[in-house]
Amino acid sequence: MKQIKWLWSQMKGYRTQYVFLLILLMIPVIMQLQNPIISQMIVDQVILKIPEQKGNMEELIDKLIRLLALMISLMVVRTFVWRFGIIGVERCGQKFLYDFKRQMFHKLQNLDRGFYKRNETGDLMTRLTSDAEMGKHGIVALLRGFMECFTLYMATAIYMFSKNVILTLGLMVFTPIIFVVTYKFSKTARPYYMRLREKLSKMNSNAQENIEANRVIKAFAREDYEEKKFKERNEDFREANITASFVWLRFYPAIEGFSQALPIVVLVVGGIFLMNGKISAGTFLAFNSLCWTLAAPMRNMGMLVNDTQRFMASIDKLMELDAAEPTVKNREGELVVKEKLEGKIEFRDVSVKLEHTDVLEHVNFTIQPGETIALMGPTGSGKTTMINCINRFIDVTGGAVLIDDIDVRDYDIDVLRKNIGIANQDVFLFSDTINRNIAFGNTMLRSNKIERVAKLARADFVWRMQNGFDTMIGERGTGLSGGQKQRLALARAIAINPSVLILDDTTSAVDMNTESEIRDNLLGMSGNATKIIIAQRYFSAMKADRIFILDHGSIAEMGSHKELLRQGGYYQEIYLLQRGVSSLEEDEEDRRNLSDTSEESNNGMGVRVHG
Numbered sequence: 148m149k150q151i152k153w154l155w156s157q158m159k160g161y162r163t164q165y166v167f168l169l170i171l172l173m174i175p176v177i178m179q180l181q182n183p184i185i186s187q188m189i190v191d192q193v194i195l196k197i198p199e200q201k202g203n204m205e206e207l208i209d210k211l212i213r214l215l216a217l218m219i220s221l222m223v224v225r226t227f228v229w230r231f232g233i234i235g236v237e238r239c240g241q242k243f244l245y246d247f248k249r250q251m252f253h254k255l256q257n258l259d260r261g262f263y264k265r266n267e268t269g270d271l272m273t274r275l276t277s278d279a280e281m282g283k284h285g286i287v288a289l290l291r292g293f294m295e296c297f298t299l300y301m302a303t304a305i306y307m308f309s310k311n312v313i314l315t316l317g318l319m320v321f322t323p324i325i326f327v328v329t330y331k332f333s334k335t336a337r338p339y340y341m342r343l344r345e346k347l348s349k350m351n352s353n354a355q356e357n358i359e360a361n362r363v364i365k366a367f368a369r370e371d372y373e374e375k376k377f378k379e380r381n382e383d384f385r386e387a388n389i390t391a392s393f394v395w396l397r398f399y400p401a402i403e404g405f406s407q408a409l410p411i412v413v414l415v416v417g418g419i420f421l422m423n424g425k426i427s428a429g430t431f432l433a434f435n436s437l438c439w440t441l442a443a444p445m446r447n448m449g450m451l452v453n454d455t456q457r458f459m460a461s462i463d464k465l466m467e468l469d470a471a472e473p474t475v476k477n478r479e480g481e482l483v484v485k486e487k488l489e490g491k492i493e494f495r496d497v498s499v500k501l502e503h504t505d506v507l508e509h510v511n512f513t514i515q516p517g518e519t520i521a522l523m524g525p526t527g528s529g530k531t532t533m534i535n536c537i538n539r540f541i542d543v544t545g546g547a548v549l550i551d552d553i554d555v556r557d558y559d560i561d562v563l564r565k566n567i568g569i570a571n572q573d574v575f576l577f578s579d580t581i582n583r584n585i586a587f588g589n590t591m592l593r594s595n596k597i598e599r600v601a602k603l604a605r606a607d608f609v610w611r612m613q614n615g616f617d618t619m620i621g622e623r624g625t626g627l628s629g630g631q632k633q634r635l636a637l638a639r640a641i642a643i644n645p646s647v648l649i650l651d652d653t654t655s656a657v658d659m660n661t662e663s664e665i666r667d668n669l670l671g672m673s674g675n676a677t678k679i680i681i682a683q684r685y686f687s688a689m690k691a692d693r694i695f696i697l698d699h700g701s702i703a704e705m706g707s708h709k710e711l712l713r714q715g716g717y718y719q720e721i722y723l724l725q726r727g728v729s730s731l732e733e734d735e736e737d738r739r740n741l742s743d744t745s746e747e748s749n750n751g752m753g754v755r756v757h758g
C-alpha cells in the first residue's frame with residue numbers, strides 16, 4: 148500500500164476536497180437502491196392493496212403517482228450529484244497530473260549525468276506520460292471505484308438485513324470466497340503487470356532512439372534491421388499485454404460464477420420464504436432486483452484489482468523517479484554566494500575515478516585569473532573529465548578543485564555555473580532561433596550584444612542567412628554545418644560574460660583561418676576571463692600563456708609554446724607532425740623558405756595554411 152500512501156502525499160492541497168467528493172459520490176451510489184426499494188413499495192402498498200379497495204382506487208392512484216414522482220425526482224437529483232462529483236474528481240486527477248509533471252520536470256533539471264546514464268530517455272518519457280496517466284487513473288477511477296463497490300455493497304447489505312436476516316446471510320456467504328479469489332488474483336497478476344510496464348518502456352526507448360538516430364540509420368541503410376528490432380519489441384509488448392490480460396480471465400469464471408449464483412439463492416430461499424409468508428411479494432421482488440447491487444461490487448472488485456496491478460507497476464516507477472537524488476548537489480549548510488568570481492582555478496591533488504577506472508590521478512596546478520591555458524593530450528587522456536570537475540558536472544573523488552581559493556563544493560552550484568561559460572565537445576543547440584540559442588544563458592541580452600558575441604565567435608554566416616538572427620534552427624542544430632554549430636556554441640558561452648571560459652575542442656570543425664581569428668578574438672576579449680581551451684592542433688594552443696599536456700590522467704608537460712617545444716615531449720611531437728617536418732631544425736629552415744617565397748599562403752603567424 149506504499150503506492151497509495153505516496154499518491155496521497157502527492158495530493159497535497161486538494162486532499163480534503165477529494166475526500167469530500169468521494170463522500171458526496173456515495174450519495175448517488177446509495178441512491179442506486181431507490182428503484183428496487185420504491186418498486187417494492189409500489190407492489191406492497193399499491194398493487195397488492197387493489198383487491199382490498201373494492202373499486203375505490205383514488206387513494207391508491209394518488210399513492211402510486213406520489214411514489215413515481217419520488218422515483219423520478221430522486222433520479223434527477225442522483226444524476227446531478229453524480230455529475231458534480233465526477234467533474235470534481237476529474238479535476239483532482241488533472242491537478243495531480245499537472246503538479247506531478249511540473250515537479251518531475253523540475254527534478255529532471257537537477258539530476259546529474261549519472262542518473263541520465265542509468266535511465267534511458269524513452270523510459271523517462273514513459274514515466275512522464277503513461278505512468279503519470281496511471282496515477283491520475285488511480286485518483287479518478289480506482290480509489291473512487293473501490294469506494295463505490297464498498298458503499299453499494301454495504302448499503303445493499305444493510306437494507307437487506309432490515310428486511311430479512313436469514314435470506315441476506317444466505318446471499319452473503321459468497322462474499323468471503325470472492326474476496327479470497329480476488330486477493331489470490333492480485334498476487335498472481337502483479338509480476339505480469341510489472342513485466343508489461345518494462346516492455347512498454349523498452350519499446351518506447353527503442354522508438355525514441357530510432358528517431359534520434361535516423362541519419363545514422365539511413366547512412367548505413369539499416370532501416371530493415373531497425374524495423375526488425377522494433378517489431379520484436381512491439382511483439383514482446385503485445386505478448387506481455389495478452390499474458391497479463393489472460394491472468395484476469397483465469398480468475399474470471401470463479402468470480403462471475405459466484406456472483407451469478409445470487410439470483411438462484413433469491414429464487415430458491417426467497418421463494419420458500421414468500422410461500423411461508425415470511426416476506427412480502429414486494430420484498431421478494433426487491434431482493435431479486437437488489438441481487439444486482441450485491442453482485443456488481445463483487446464483480447467490479449475483480450476488475451478493479453486487475454487495474455490496480457497495472458496502476459501499482461506504474462506508481463512504482465513514479466516513486467522511483469520522485470526519490471531519485473543527484474549525486475552532485477549543493478551540500479548542507481551555508482554556501483558561498485558571489486555575484487562574480489575572479490577566475491582563479493586550482494586543482495589540488497585531484498583524482499577522479501569513473502566506474503572503477505582512474506581517469507585523473509593526482510593532478511596539481513593553479514591558473515591565475517585572466518590566464519589562458521591550452522589543454523592538449525591524446526584522446527581519452529581525461530581532458531573533458533578534467534574540465535567537468537570545474538563546474539561540477541562531476542565531483543572529484545580525491546583532492547579538491549578550488550575557484551578563488553574556495554572549494555567548488557562550497558559554492559552554490561548555480562553561482563558556480565553562471566560564472567563558467569562552457570562550449571561542450573558535443574554541441575547541443577535547441578530547436579529555436581539563433582538569437583535565443585546564443586542568449587540561452589542570459590535571456591536579457593540585447594540584440595547588439597548578441598551580434599557582438601557572434602562576431603567574436605566569427606559566426607559571420609548568420610548575417611548571410613535570409614532571416615539572420617531570427618533564423619530557426621532544427622532540433623539539435625540540424626540545418627547547420629558542424630563548424631557553424633560550434634561557433635554558435637562558442638557565442639553562447641561568451642554571451643554570459645563568464646569569469647571562466649571553457650572550450651572543449653570547440654574549433655575542431657572550423658577551418659584554420661577562422662580558427663586563428665577566433666583565437667585572436669578570444670585573446671583580445673574584454674573582461675579578463677580565465678580561459679581553458681582544449682585543442683588538438685598545436686596552433687590553437689601556441690598563443691596560450693601556458694599549455695598543459697595531459698597523459699593518462701596526469702599532467703605530463705606544462706609550459707609555454709617555446710618551453711614545451713624545447714622539452715621534446717608530446718607537444719613537440721604533435722608540432723612536428725602537424726607541421727609536416729621531422730625536426731625543429733627542418734622546421735626552422737622550412738619556415739625561412741616559406742616566408743621568402745610566398746607571403747600570401749602564410750597567415751602571418753608562421754602557420755602554413757593547408758587546403
Ligand SMILES: Nc1ncnc2c1ncn2[C@@H]1O[C@H](COP(=O)(O)OP(=O)(O)OP(=O)(O)O)[C@@H](O)[C@H]1O
Pocket residue numbers: 501502504506524525526527528529530531532533572
Ligand atoms: N561516465 C564515464 N564512465 C566511465 N568512464 C568514463 C566516463 N566518461 C569518460 N570515461 C573514460 O574516461 C577517460 C577519459 O575520458 P575524457 O572524455 O575525459 O577524454 P578526453 O581526453 O576528453 O578525450 P577526447 O580527446 O577524445 O575528447 C576515457 O577512457 C573514457 O572512456
Ligand SMILES: [Mg+2]
Pocket residue numbers: 530531532572651
Ligand atoms: Mg573530450
